[in-house]
Amino acid sequence: MTTTHTRAPSAETKAPRRSALLQRDWSLLAQRLGALGIILALWQAAVLTGLLPSITPTVPEVTLGLWTAVTSTSFWTALGQTLSAATAGWIISCVLGVFLGLLIGPLRWLDRSTSVTVEFGRAFPTIALMPVILLLLGATTSMQITMVVLSALWPVLVQSILGARRLDPGIADTVRIYRIPRLLWFRRVLLPSALPFVTTGVRIAASISILAAVGIEVLTQVPGIGRMITLAQEAQRWDLAFAYLFFAGLFGWTVTALLARAESSLLAWNRQASG
């Protein structure tokens, strides 16, 4: 998972000259919209010709469904519920994962002792524990948050350990020579040094948190956007189900985009320093 995410942004993302950018953007935008039109037209054709299952809603139906969704309060409530459960679980995962990871990473004996356990936790498909946790905690928000934490903790933990391990020996010597106190070392040296790795973990954890929160809602009675999708499907309101799915995607995409932006501004020094 790490290689894909820790790659430095390529030089290609740098903005070209302003005027050229504006011109190119217009034609690109037009082409993107055109592509969207083609995708939608293909969908419509597939529904009409019976290529897709008969219950699949047509493009106008879904469009109407989107409108129905945004104008209903239950949709916004559900979105809020999913968002708050995912966020709560995500924050707990981040705090716990960073703390444990930065504790484990620099201590060789602890690192070695925990490596198998951490590896197991990361590879373990946590969602499989859902029925058990459901038995223990019931279909409650705390069950949902527990599941989110159990799923999202691992990437943060693993990335934090990796980040803490790579503290430069030159910097480690410097810190010892100048007798930097433990707390200051943690805050001003270990944390920033591990940050490029930690943020990757935090970003992966955000996607996983949403995935887990929605998954729990799909499978249990816990309210939220996932539950709305299941209910719409059970009521045969396919237009609404697709609309909710679209918003779930939009939500996931927004979170990913926002985090990527926050990360790149937070880590300006890292991009520069590593050339």
Place this chain on the structure above:
Amino acid sequence: MTAPQSIHTGSLDVLGGEVLLDVSHVSMGYGDGEHEKRILEDLNLKVGHSEFVSIVGPSGVGKTTLLRGLSGLLPPKRGTVSVAGQTITGPHPDIAAVFQDYSRSLMPWMTTRENVAFPLQGQGVGRRERNRRAEESLEEVGLSGQGDKYPWEMSGGMQQRVAIARALAYHAKVLLMDEPFASVDAQTRFDLEDLVVNLREALGVTIVLVTHDVDEAIYLADRVIVIAEKPATVVDVIETGFGTVRDQVDTKADPRFQDARGRILTRLRKA
């Protein structure tokens, strides 16, 4: 002042005055017990206040190991290191260090000023005072007004100046330098050498510098300690007698410089 025209064989003791750094019967190595790899054997050296001592030896002889011992990063297997009469057991407030790899000892997430002030923050110095001292040290190394830059916005030579400024701001009595100019180009290297010479004169810090570069060792030092062999021991000590002022052209053309150079190179070739 009547400058002697020939070099002297120096002593491992100070010429006169107080001893600041006292290295006594120090042996160092890696590993324990029968697996131990002995690097340095029974090294003795006394360094006085404001003295500049170079330790020169071939690559891999154990110079970095020795400096890690002097700085308290790596405890000697036997013997003691003491500073101002106090035996050190680990990093000590009177000792600062500048390493060869400047790019790896500065923290890229801190500005230059923050890097220089960071050790002071660790000592609990207030923000204003530490910024003042950082600015002062940056000025001393010729980087006034560059405090807001990040290390990676600077050239290698400038980064090494920052590392020196950080050591100065710490107000340590002894400054240890491990091949500090090995990774910069020749001109920058001369500038940095002269900077260190001037700092020593202006601030009176005591400097112990290790290098594999014989010219550099002679040019900078009052006393040159030559170490060689395996495990390493002191094989020669030379008193340069240049005083506190140096000139890249004149000093290096001085017959004493040439004598010392020939003598050390011959000695190292034998080893």
Place this chain on the structure above:
Amino acid sequence: MKTLIRAGWTLWLPVLLVTIWWFASANSTNIYVPSLSRIVEVLWRDISSGLLIDAARVSLTNLAVGLLIAAAVGILLGLLIGETRRLRLILDPYIHFFRSVPQSALVPLIIGAMGIGAAPKIYTVAFACVWPILLNTIDGVRGVEPTIRSVSRVFGVPKLLYFRRVVLPGAMPQVVAGLRVALPIGIVVMVVSELFASNQGLGFYILNSSATFQIPETWGGALMVGVIGYIIVIMFSLFERRVLSWYFRSGAL
């Protein structure tokens, strides 16, 4: 001796944790927390009777077929889109959008539309897994050395051969990275789809046990899925090291 010490260092914690679990749960009075010995017992019973083996075979077949479809589609499209700059620019936002859809939300739609057989589960896995593979393949194709490209062009290498012998191997490290990201997603989606509605497979075993209040079986099934997922991921990283040995050896990492 050395390896023994190393094994001791890495294994003491897991062993300790399992031991604690074993004894702490031994006299459990909470009916939802059966003793570990009881869980192991029922697991062993259902494994030796072949029940769990069959269930695992069903689940893993669905997973494997879904992943294969995702890999085939993702790599082919990825090669095509990656090589065509314009297409890449146009489709980029859409691919990222689909990549961001919480894949678990697809489950009710696809299963609701297609029923509870194997096909909808395979499609769900395939649909969820195709995006990371596609994105990474595109990245990998883009990363192929421009000099290697122009050399192939100069020598007039035929298009198909060029794809097969130049672009694909060049993009391989990224393709495999995409598979690595897709694998756990596939496992999660497989489990969710089986827990949502199924009549066979590991998810069904868990679902059925909890519905009939067979608590040790529920725990056992969950652990079984977890351990299988773990083994798959570990095996994949071994496979990866094999396939990409040239890449690791060349120090490109």
